[in-house]
Amino acid sequence: MTAIATDMAAGPRTTSVSATAADTGSTALVQARDLAKTFDVSAPWLNRVLERKPRQLLHAVDGVSFDIEKGQTLALVGESGCGKSTVARLLVGLYEPTRGDLVFDGLEAHKVFKTGEARKLRRRIQMIFQDPYASLNPRWKVEDIVGEPLKEHGIVTEAAALKERVGQLLQSVGLSPLDMVKYPHQFSGGQRQRISIARALATEPEFLVCDEPTSALDVSVQAQVLNIMKDLQRKQGLTYLFISHNLAVVRHVSDQVGVMYLGRLVELAGKHQLFGNPRHPYTRMLLDAIPKMHDTGRARTPVQGEVPNPLNPPSGCAFNPRCPHANERCRTERPALLTIAGIKVACHAVEEGRI
């Protein structure tokens, strides 16, 4: 821990490799290390006593590890309830992990969040939320919304300079500085999402966590927002964690893709490998399930069944009840995320060479 303390004294922006990063043998900007989050969803105490109900724990995220290199985008995909948004909240510090940690630029983030240095680290990690209607305060003008992080972190204090900086931020996302006197309701959904991007960029973060940033938008507007996000990444070297359930969008924005199922990563691979040669049966199923625009009338064989109840997940591999390749081993032994032929995949069938 002393190593970290010294790093921070020297200023986090100047440290590239620290003792912790050396420990893990990786220099990636963002390193999730065995992140896990368990929620207690038990009935109230009185009910538990009277009705003899046991405690119930929901393992929303159960041991997720990945690296994101500086300037790259990792996309997390999966169906609702797979834990991808929980991972996002763990990364920005909105939740505290039950196990594991985030190593950000060599710092153990969740330890730092508890110290006086938390503020310094928080300004380097920002988040964009899904719903631009709910994530902006309707009673605030745009200049207050975008200016708040600047004031909060003491980056700009003087009023005239603040206005100028807010104007620059709005311009960087394709809005006019004149828009700063308006309220959120005067903007369309796409423009609102650009305001929340401007707000996230205010503290000049290095890492942006984007939780379904375009899911609430129409396609033509989605294209505007995705293009701005890519331009900003190119210009400012931003690192993104991009969460989406839309595989076509993920294919467009990402460098690496992680597929999640019931709180665990089942496949983690480069974009071209994942879309060109998906290995895990769940990844294959997801890719096959997307409606394709250019071969109409194609007969698909949708995978039967649904995502199981996360409170009572199947034993062994969580995907086994829906998997066409499941055997006895899949039903009893949980597969680990192994590196097989350059990609990471958690599947006995792939490991044994059955598929």
Place this chain on the structure above:
Amino acid sequence: MSLLEVNNLVVEFPGRRGTLRALDDISFSIAPGEVLGVVGESGAGKSLTGASIIGLLEPPGRVASGQILLEGQRIDNLSADQMRHIRGRKIGAIFQDPLTSLNPLYTVGRQLTETILAHLPVDAAEARRRAIRLLEDTGIPAAAERIDHFPHQFSGGMRQRVVIALALAAEPKLIVADEPTTALDVSIQAQIIQLLKRICHERGAAVMLITHDMGVIAETCDRVAVMYAGRIAEIGPVHEVINTPAHPYTMGLMASIPDMDSERERLNQIDGAMPRLNAIPTGCPYNPRCPRAFDRCTRERPELLEAGATRAACWLHDAHQSTQPAGATA
């Protein structure tokens, strides 16, 4: 003869600051057994078109002019009571959110038998037998047991199957499905689309499928209508509209969708946003955003014109165009 015909439908919302025209001169038809897709961005009027057909326009919205004919009979001027007999019996409806379309206090069996008894001349025992068969048809395992469960005991995908069973209960000729898969995960969406296609084909029911997802349209529909600012921008066979769109809006829309089959560094974006109902430009409503607009587009409103295999509301396709701009024939 068409099963459903919509002629020059205009829907207005009177308000204190003037009347808003939400649907402006919509005409299309659906043949028996046909699947027509209606696609567009939020606010384009696609759900409103569906709501007018099933007679569920929210006041103060009203059909200001035009006609809706089902099997040759006008249904747009019926009383609420008369309309209730048509809804369910002749037109079934499926909505986006499967939880809010079911009554949480009744078992799914009670909701199904109630619908069957209201519309068909059968007794209670027969209605229950039919209800079980419907649940089996929509792919619900152990239907005989599940029929006595409440909606909250079903998962999202299973609930949408129940809603489909409910829409089909009185054997309607037309199903209006408004975003039936939008609330569902992609693997469940695939199952529901397949189910909807199979079951409507088996029963010969026509479907009006309202969605914003072009992929769903491509997989499901025979024809598609693309809506923009309360009007139909383009209508035609689904393959032609997707692969060789004739209206600049359809072209822009298609190019802005991230595609699984190809990879582009930048997505094509349509700058600006759809106009608000109180500020629809004169002429073609798309002209401020259209890269190929010329002076006529800002003055005269285009009707649906023949454009190859489809029909598009765009002056580029006016055969009698005197001042044809360069590249307009492309």
